[in-house]
Amino acid sequence: MLRAVGFEDEDFVKPQIGIASTWSMVTPCNMHIDGLAKRSCRGADDAGGKGVEFNTITVSDGISMGTKGMRYSLVSREVIADSIETVVAAEGMDGLVAIGGCDKNMPACMMAIARLNRPAVFVYGGTIMPGIHKERPVDIVSIFEAVGRHARGEIDDAELKQIETCAIPGPGSCGGMYTANTMASAIEALGMSLPDSSAQAAISDAKKMDCYDAGVAVVNLVRKGIKPRHIMTRKAFENAITTCIALGGSTNLVLHLLAMAHAAEVDLSIDDFREIGARVPLLCDVKPFGPHTMSELVAIGGIRPLMKTLLDRGRLHGDCLTVSGLTLAETLRDVAPYPAGQDIVRDWGNPIKKESHLRILKGNLAPTGAVGKITGKEGLYFKGTAKVYEGEEDALQGILRGDIEKGNIVVIRNEGPVGGPGMREMLSPTSAVAGRGLIMDVALITDGRFSGGSHGFDVGHITPEAAVGGPIGVVRDGDVIEIDAVKNTIQLLIPDEELKNRLRKYKPSGCPERRGVLAKYAKTVTSASFGAVTDKDL
Secondary structure (H helix, E strand, O other): OOOOOOOOHHHHHOOEEEEEEOOOOOOOOOOOHHHHHHHHHHHHHHOOOEEEEEEOOOOOHHHHOOOHHHHHHHHHHHHHHHHHHHHHHHHOOOEEEEEEOOOOHHHHHHHHHHHHOOOEEEEEOOEOOOEEEOOEEEOHHHHHHHHHHHHOOOOOHHHHHHHHHHOOOOOOEOOOOOHHHHHHHHHHHHOOOOOOOOOOEOOOHHHHHHHHHHHHHHHHHHHHOOOHHHHOOHHHHHHHHHHHHHHOOOOHHHHHHHHHHHHOOOOOOHHHHHHHHOOOOEOEOEOOOOOEOHHHHHHOOOOHHHHHHHHHOOOOOOOOEOOOOOEHHHHHOOOOOOOOOOOOEOOOOOOOEOOOOEEEEEEOOEEEEEEEEOOEOOEOEEEEEEEEEOOHHHHHHHHHOOOOOOOEEEEEOOOOOOOOOOOOEOHHHHHHHHHOOOOOOOEEEEOOEOOOOOOOEEEEEEEOOHHHOOHHHHOOOOOEEEEEOOOOEEEEOOOHHHHHHHHHHOOOOOOOOOOHHHHHHHHHOOOHHHOOOOOOOO
């Protein structure tokens, strides 16, 4: 069988290196990865290994966003991790290069790598270049926000189409510090990708070389006996959290790092994000809350000068091993600072926010935790009246038709891992709020998730979720809710006895699906506060 797929006599004594490609034509994030996989395969071959390419699925969050199809997004993380684990273990491969280019396939690759614990390198497919509309950069979020601007009459049909047709110019992952670029940065800081892998354009020569070098590196790891769990330590996860807080990363970082740590059997909890965040400033003024794109950050040196600053300030563990075979400190030793005059990454003494924008909130509305993305630009405190919607579609229609007023807190429930099922991202509602000009005047909370492209006073991952009996399920229109991003609390301001009475009478909906992958997922998935994994305590 192996001769039939290209093995020669000499190949049978070489380390067999699986090249896991997430290529597909369903999304620009992954449309170029087949070519990148071939370069990794060539690198493994030239280093004395034998590369074997194989594929797994991916789905497009951007295309499924705002529809029932988005329920499959987080589910796909588990499917991808399971499929990579299955192929590598079944075929007895010695090492692995995994190439991901979209939100869920990236942590999925890392979950499989951690489970298998065979020498491995992750490669990021790279960021997209921005489109240009009226001499300004635009991206996927620009389109979603344009829908809201259209709804308020700010732009007409023709301009909406102009934005839509130019915002996605070619291959690569969404171009702000959204979930894909956040996870790429996290994985590099974790030590599981080569230096600069997270900050390269998808169409660049640097990305092609990164893929080739990854093939070479994994053969070196096989020979040295360096395995992922030698690298994916507790201190390495702290490095990933620290780096992504300084970068202004997505709330999905919390969900995915918890899942990756679980796969690596590293003790990590949502409380660790709060504790680490108290000593790490937000320094990068990037999309979605800032004006700058990932391609602009790439142009001034990527994330490594920032990591060098964090290391010099004692915020990173420099002794952590990386897939280069060197320690983190060794890989950062000769990194030059950012060029003078750039305004993308702030100086240490002039942060956007003195501590993390990722807030772990608890209170009677979220007894086991929630995650807010609050940079301070939208304020640190919000108290308002609830406007409750049973699902994303109802909320989006309400926002677009003008139901929401200043001082409202939009409550979207039954969108958690079980209730969705699948914990959809709420980019459409948050973008509609922004497009209607209410970003500074309205908060939005949900037991679902937010896209990395969402910005505003948003709190997601509210646990327990409504479908399993969580307090978000008993919120009523007109209830007053208080969100304090300094005290890290989220409270439903009704008497304790009233809350107990409501919960006693509440009949949660559970999972609406009875067959297929969504039903299986809902049956085994944990709370978002545990990473929404499906293999905990089986």
